[in-house]
Amino acid sequence: MSQKPKDISTTTASPAMEGKLGDEASVRAEAPEQIKRDLGSRHINMIAIAGMIGTGLFLGSGKVLSIAGPAGALLAYTFMGFITLGVSYTTGEITTFMPRTGGFIRHATAFVEPALGAAVGWNFWYTMAIVVPTDMSAAATIIKFWNTSIPAVVWITVFSVFVVVLNFLNVRAFGESEVIFASLKIMLIVGLIIGGLVIDLGGAPNGDFIGGRYWHDPGAFNSYILEGSAGRFLAFWKVLLTAAFSFGNVQVVAISGSETRNPRKIIPSATKKTFLRVFIFYVLSILIVGLIVRFDDPSLSIKTGTAAQSPFVIAFVRSGVQVLPSIINAIVCTSAISAGSSCIFFASRTLYGLSRDGHAPQILQRCNRFGTPHYAVGLTCLLLPLVYLNVGNDSSVVFGWLVNITTVSGLIGWVVIEVTYLRFYAGLKAQGYDRKELPYRSPGQPYTAMVTLFCVVLILLTSGFDVFVEGNFSAAGFLTCYLNLGIFAVLYVFFKLFLRSKVVSLEAMDLQTEFDSIRREKEEEEATTPYSEKTRGEKFVSRLRTWV
Numbered sequence: 001m002s003q004k005p006k007d008i009s010t011t012t013a014s015p016a017m018e019g020k021l022g023d024e025a026s027v028r029a030e031a032p033e034q035i036k037r038d039l040g041s042r043h044i045n046m047i048a049i050a051g052m053i054g055t056g057l058f059l060g061s062g063k064v065l066s067i068a069g070p071a072g073a074l075l076a077y078t079f080m081g082f083i084t085l086g087v088s089y090t091t092g093e094i095t096t097f098m099p100r101t102g103g104f105i106r107h108a109t110a111f112v113e114p115a116l117g118a119a120v121g122w123n124f125w126y127t128m129a130i131v132v133p134t135d136m137s138a139a140a141t142i143i144k145f146w147n148t149s150i151p152a153v154v155w156i157t158v159f160s161v162f163v164v165v166l167n168f169l170n171v172r173a174f175g176e177s178e179v180i181f182a183s184l185k186i187m188l189i190v191g192l193i194i195g196g197l198v199i200d201l202g203g204a205p206n207g208d209f210i211g212g213r214y215w216h217d218p219g220a221f222n223s224y225i226l227e228g229s230a231g232r233f234l235a236f237w238k239v240l241l242t243a244a245f246s247f248g249n250v251q252v253v254a255i256s257g258s259e260t261r262n263p264r265k266i267i268p269s270a271t272k273k274t275f276l277r278v279f280i281f282y283v284l285s286i287l288i289v290g291l292i293v294r295f296d297d298p299s300l301s302i303k304t305g306t307a308a309q310s311p312f313v314i315a316f317v318r319s320g321v322q323v324l325p326s327i328i329n330a331i332v333c334t335s336a337i338s339a340g341s342s343c344i345f346f347a348s349r350t351l352y353g354l355s356r357d358g359h360a361p362q363i364l365q366r367c368n369r370f371g372t373p374h375y376a377v378g379l380t381c382l383l384l385p386l387v388y389l390n391v392g393n394d395s396s397v398v399f400g401w402l403v404n405i406t407t408v409s410g411l412i413g414w415v416v417i418e419v420t421y422l423r424f425y426a427g428l429k430a431q432g433y434d435r436k437e438l439p440y441r442s443p444g445q446p447y448t449a450m451v452t453l454f455c456v457v458l459i460l461l462t463s464g465f466d467v468f469v470e471g472n473f474s475a476a477g478f479l480t481c482y483l484n485l486g487i488f489a490v491l492y493v494f495f496k497l498f499l500r501s502k503v504v505s506l507e508a509m510d511l512q513t514e515f516d517s518i519r520r521e522k523e524e525e526e527a528t529t530p531y532s533e534k535t536r537g538e539k540f541v542s543r544l545r546t547w548v
Helices: 015-020 024-030 041-052 055-097 104-111 114-143 152-168 171-200 228-238 240-247 250-254 263-292 311-318 324-356 374-381 384-390 395-430 447-462 475-498 512-527 536-547
Strands: none
Touching: 041 171, 041 250, 041 263, 055 104, 055 228, 055 240, 055 250, 055 263, 055 311, 055 324, 055 395, 055 447, 104 114, 104 324, 104 395, 114 152, 114 324, 114 374, 114 384, 114 395, 114 475, 152 171, 152 324, 152 374, 152 384, 171 263, 171 311, 171 324, 228 240, 240 263, 240 395, 240 447, 263 311, 311 324, 324 374, 395 447, 395 475
């Protein structure tokens, strides 16, 4: 095993940054880390599930079905799911090795170069921050399903105050709230899948047996722009971006690394299990929706922003089940609130991580008595009043724009994750480390990361292909697909010059510090009761808790 490199100056902040924002060493000396490890396995799993299952599944799946047809939609979600699996593997391995608040953003700084970490960090922060007002507006719009007499401004204010206060409290309060929100989503999805299957098999009040009828009439695939097989492929490719939005937050499991108890065990487990659960939920949901709703159903074009546009509601109402819309609407409302709260959490921890690396002002890493980086939370919430600009406008249109903007930002993050992992992998080899020494090794590397990187880059560059078709161009469509790429490029060039950033050489990567930490943790763990000495009952309870 090689030793820790003596000269790692390329991994620290540049002289320019040392003078303006302070380097890592001075930051740690002047403002000791006060983040508290209050998140357990249950919280991390549910935070990830709550972040990945949102209004996109309940309200956006109808759009996917109408564009691609049932088979096209199913293939798109399955294909995107396997790409996400590659991201979850690499995220799990590198985060287990180096658990940090800020996750993949700080890994990019450590293993690629500071400018890349700073650029992707600020890009991710502003994307999360601007989504919060949209989520609050969406929640207020959803309330109109029951009550239109109370102005939307009132509901927006109530929901905004709730998520802001929640994020200023102890991180455990946020974690518990996400457990509740995620549990509601899971129960709803399971109920919808079972209910949809009952409808398909003729168990609904109208007694209509559907089976696979809609896969024959109007068909399994829809066409987009062109006719024939080319049109069916374009329809499939068109909805990949929406599918990516559904899986897009798989990497956020790693962002709260320093607030997680025993992160080297919890985070990789949570990453893999969360992906599998969400993958199963999404694929089964899309399959059931494709069985019980025609892709040419005119109701799929409804843009109310409430449960009325959900394909599940369309199917249940037409089958004679009238109570479901209110139930779905209530949980979709909590989903929007949960999404807004999660975005504040992820954005604030991103700022905290940027500050720890010297890429943001030192004040953003200060914590209140609850261990919450309150200045980072406050800066994120400064964009929240933008929600009042959307009062009276079509929130469903704005939501559609934000879906694309957020997804593109997420895909940029995925590209950075894969590039970072490949550099990390090369660094291990260059310094003579064996991957068997890692706490977690993802399968098929480095080829899994290479294939994932290629697919994500391809989707990212072609996500707005339809705007280049003659007669189909729209400024909004072009900007939502490609504006983020330009912003990211500008941020990278800016930090490259401002930080005088250089690529971290493979030999200069500080791997020894993390291996020393892993070794100490292993020694401490061996000092406690070994797993093999537990009783049979204790082993069963341990396995059951891990699975749950």
